[in-house]
Amino acid sequence: MTQQKKNPVVALFASVQLALFLLFFLAATSIIGTLIPQNSPQGVYIEKFGLKTANLLHMLDITDMYNSWWFLGLLTIFSMNLLVCSLERIPQVIRTIRRDGLAVKPELLEKFPLREVVTVAMPPEEMGRRVLSLFSKQGWKARDTASDKGRLFFAEKGPWSRFGVYVVHCSILIILAGALVGSPTIAQKILRNPLFAFKGSVMITENGSSDQIISLKDGKPLDLGFLVRCDTFNIEYYPNGMPKTYRSEVTVIDDGKPVMSTAIEVNRPLTYKGITFYQSSYQPYQDYVVTVKNQATGAETKEVIAPARQMDWREAGVSYGIVNRESQGEVTRRIKVWFTDNQGEPSIFWVNINQEALVERPSGTYRFQARQIYATGLQVAKDPGVWLVYSGCLLMLVGLFIAFFLSHRKIYALVQPHDMGSRILFAGEANKNKVGFTDKFSQFISKLEK
Amino acid sequence: MDSSQLFGITMIAYLLAAAFYLGLFIFKTPRLGWIGMLLAVGGMGIQTAAIGLRWYESYQMGVGHAPLTNMYESLVFFAWCTTLFYLFMEFRFKTRVMGAFVMPCVAIAMAYASFSDRIDAQINPLIPALQSNWLIAHVVTCFIGYGAFAVAGALGLMYLMKLSAENKPANVHALSASLPELKVIDDLTHKTIVFGFMWLSAGIITGAIWANEAWGTYWSWDPKETWSIITWFMYASTLHARFTRGWRGRRIAWLAIIGFIAVFFTYFGVNFLLSGLHSYGSN
Numbered sequence: 022m023t024q025q026k027k028n029p030v031v032a033l034f035a036s037v038q039l040a041l042f043l044l045f046f047l048a049a050t051s052i053i054g055t056l057i058p059q060n061s062p063q064g065v066y067i068e069k070f071g072l073k074t075a076n077l078l079h080m081l082d083i084t085d086m087y088n089s090w091w092f093l094g095l096l097t098i099f100s101m102n103l104l105v106c107s108l109e110r111i112p113q114v115i116r117t118i119r120r121d122g123l124a125v126k127p128e129l130l131e132k133f134p135l136r137e138v139v140t141v142a143m144p145p146e147e148m149g150r151r152v153l154s155l156f157s158k159q160g161w162k163a164r165d166t167a168s169d170k171g172r173l174f175f176a177e178k179g180p181w182s183r184f185g186v187y188v189v190h191c192s193i194l195i196i197l198a199g200a201l202v203g204s205p206t207i208a209q210k211i212l213r214n215p216l217f218a219f220k221g222s223v224m225i226t227e228n229g230s231s232d233q234i235i236s237l238k239d240g241k242p243l244d245l246g247f248l249v250r251c252d253t254f255n256i257e258y259y260p261n262g263m264p265k266t267y268r269s270e271v272t273v274i275d276d277g278k279p280v281m282s283t284a285i286e287v288n289r290p291l292t293y294k295g296i297t298f299y300q301s302s303y304q305p306y307q308d309y310v311v312t313v314k315n316q317a318t319g320a321e322t323k324e325v326i327a328p329a330r331q332m333d334w335r336e337a338g339v340s341y342g343i344v345n346r347e348s349q350g351e352v353t354r355r356i357k358v359w360f361t362d363n364q365g366e367p368s369i370f371w372v373n374i375n376q377e378a379l380v381e382r383p384s385g386t387y388r389f390q391a392r393q394i395y396a397t398g399l400q401v402a403k404d405p406g407v408w409l410v411y412s413g414c415l416l417m418l419v420g421l422f423i424a425f426f427l428s429h430r431k432i433y434a435l436v437q438p439h440d441m442g443s444r445i446l447f448a449g450e451a452n453k454n455k456v457g458f459t460d461k462f463s464q465f466i467s468k469l470e471k
Numbered sequence: 472m473d474s475s476q477l478f479g480i481t482m483i484a485y486l487l488a489a490a491f492y493l494g495l496f497i498f499k500t501p502r503l504g505w506i507g508m509l510l511a512v513g514g515m516g517i518q519t520a521a522i523g524l525r526w527y528e529s530y531q532m533g534v535g536h537a538p539l540t541n542m543y544e545s546l547v548f549f550a551w552c553t554t555l556f557y558l559f560m561e562f563r564f565k566t567r568v569m570g571a572f573v574m575p576c577v578a579i580a581m582a583y584a585s586f587s588d589r590i591d592a593q594i595n596p597l598i599p600a601l602q603s604n605w606l607i608a609h610v611v612t613c614f615i616g617y618g619a620f621a622v623a624g625a626l627g628l629m630y631l632m633k634l635s636a637e638n639k640p641a642n643v644h645a646l647s648a649s650l651p652e653l654k655v656i657d658d659l660t661h662k663t664i665v666f667g668f669m670w671l672s673a674g675i676i677t678g679a680i681w682a683n684e685a686w687g688t689y690w691s692w693d694p695k696e697t698w699s700i701i702t703w704f705m706y707a708s709t710l711h712a713r714f715t716r717g718w719r720g721r722r723i724a725w726l727a728i729i730g731f732i733a734v735f736f737t738y739f740g741v742n743f744l745l746s747g748l749h750s751y752g753s754n
Contacts, residue, residue, distance in 0.1 A: 037715040041711055045704070048704035054697060087692040220688065259596040265596065265599070267599050287599035300599075421672055422669070425666075
């Protein structure tokens with residue numbers, strides 16, 4: 022190995038000291054953003070911390086610190102550190118792996134911390150055969166070489182496990198690369214194509230549709246290139262009143278033709294042309310779709326009405342209206358209905374939203390049902406980097422497993438003539454879990470047939 | 472018999488186990504440790520049954536879901552994981568006195584879950600955000616990691632006690648005589664941190680994938696996410712300090728304790744002190 026003079030910058034980026042410093046510094050600075058609220062309006066900071074501190078926070082980008090120049094700068098230095106230190110060490114690892122175990126000097130074996138000497142009254146040739154069979158029976162593929170010092174056997178397992186830690190380093194770089202590919206800022210400012218990667222949201226009223234979403238970053242509209250229609254939005258409740266499901270039935274209309282109709286729920290997004298729609302919020306309107314049906318004739322009417330307005334169904338001679346409501350926030354749970362067919366006293370009754378009420382009138386029995394009108398709020402995201410991130414995550418788990426639980430183990434056996442018999446020097450080496458390997462090593466030798 | 476009664480018995484078993492393990496540590500009578508171990512194993516068995524029963528009860532109520540969805544259930548699961556991991560270590564490495572450091576933590580977690588006013592032990596239906604197959608994968612991976620880190624923190628404490636006793640007169644020394652060799656504690660601490668780190672990584676990854684399924688962002692720097700990555704950074708530095716700078720013993724023991732404080736804050740502090748997307752864990 023030639024000793025080159027290292028560039029001091031390269032040396033810095035290759036150093037573990039820098040890695041330790043960065044890990045500590047990233048951890049310490051990350052705490053700030055969990056204590057100081059992120060991305061709130063400036064007024065909130067002024068109220069909380071005073072004008073001077075608020076201005077300082079703003080100047081240092083602490084109000085959006087995870088996207089700030091200095092935090093991203095730290096991450097960049099961290100990536101360079103990972104890259105340079107890995108690139109510098111990998112050639113050494115390759116050299117270590119390629120080093121031929123048979124080339125080891127027999128004198129050196131005598132100095133191994135892990136060694137054991139066995140002497141037997143058996144000629145070295147016969148003992149050599151037994152040692153070879155010991156290796157193969159214990160699942161080690163041994164090679165051997167002869168010299169004037171005796172016959173040396175060598176076998177190793179898991180040399181490639183030395184790469185484990187670099188697999189982990191590489192996986193982190195892949196994850197960060199995936200984050201760059203999926204970054205809306207890069208899509209906008211560098212690729213000049215905001216549609217390459219974005220995050221946004223859209224509110225669609227029931228029966229309404231939209232081909233635009235609002236970008237989360239700057240509030241500007243983005244064209245989807247197709248239309249999303251919200252057919253219905255529904256909330257289901259558990260008996261105790263907790264929400265059970267938020268569901269939007271939507272239809273995607275591309276080129277004027279409906280191409281898919283499906284339901285979006287929390288944890289069940291819809292993906293179309295690489296763009297994914299997530300159920301994220303809703304907005305109840307104070308308007309209701311009312312359906313009235315004459316049970317005998319089957320005649321039906323469907324109207325949108327606001328509270329405290331009279332609606333007339335002229336063909337049937339029926340009039341109705343909502344006179345009172347019981348709501349939870351903006352969500353109506355039941356309504357009080359005024360209903361008449363202009364014969365006798367009007368009927369007044371409470372009915373739950375989405376449930377049918379039977380109204381007995383002189384002119385017949387009517388089925389009355391009302392549902393509230395909603396707009397559904399969808400998060401919309403396109404992230405072409407997500408598969409890179411997922412692959413990086415998988416690679417990280419594999420790398421961690423290799424780095425922590427597998428090791429490079431070597432066993433040497435030197436068979437020499439000794440006092441009419443043989444002397445066998447066993448030596449072993451493992452780069453990790455040395456305690457565990459010491460036991461394996463003793464077990465290995467105990468299986469030798471003498 | 473319902474699951475809450477079984478959890479009550481579990482809590483008593485763990486409290487007694489902690490007391491007997493402490494007895495072993497102080498009086499060095501092997502029989503006390505043996506009783507402590509039996510109590511821990513028994514408590515663990517009853518707790519396993521109780522978790523299964525609570526799961527079943529939730530289906531009886533028509534809101535069936537794995538019992539891993541609020542602070543009460545997560546504390547119970549934390550106690551379960553830590554005991555399981557500890558018992559594995561005890562059998563594998565024959566270090567019974569470690570129980571004097573681990574089982575009190577477990578007993579406190581169970582007692583806190585049962586008695587704190589802030590914690591609701593009711594079985595509640597799942598809100599839409601939690602209705603996902605990732606729930607089990609995410610919670611289980613995280614909590615195996617938390618359990619391992621709790622044991623690592625206890626080992627770090629054990630190391631420091633042993634170390635300080637070795638520099639003091641013989642009568643103090645006697646108390647820690649029952650503790651394993653410093654070298655052994657150091658090795659166990661390292662192995663435990665490595666194991667926990669694997670699972671913490673898996674927990675963060677499953678969480679990220681789930682977040683992407685539910686909200687369309689795998690990482691949004693919400694306080695829980697940020698604190699989990701802070702914890703990850705801390706253990707990553709600990710491992711690098713050991714592997715490449717050769718840190719051993721006292722320094723690693725301190726890092727194991729500081730690491731567990733970070734875990735504790737990620738788990739508790741974030742829910743109670745900071746607000747964010749993970750707020751359903753706070754009651």
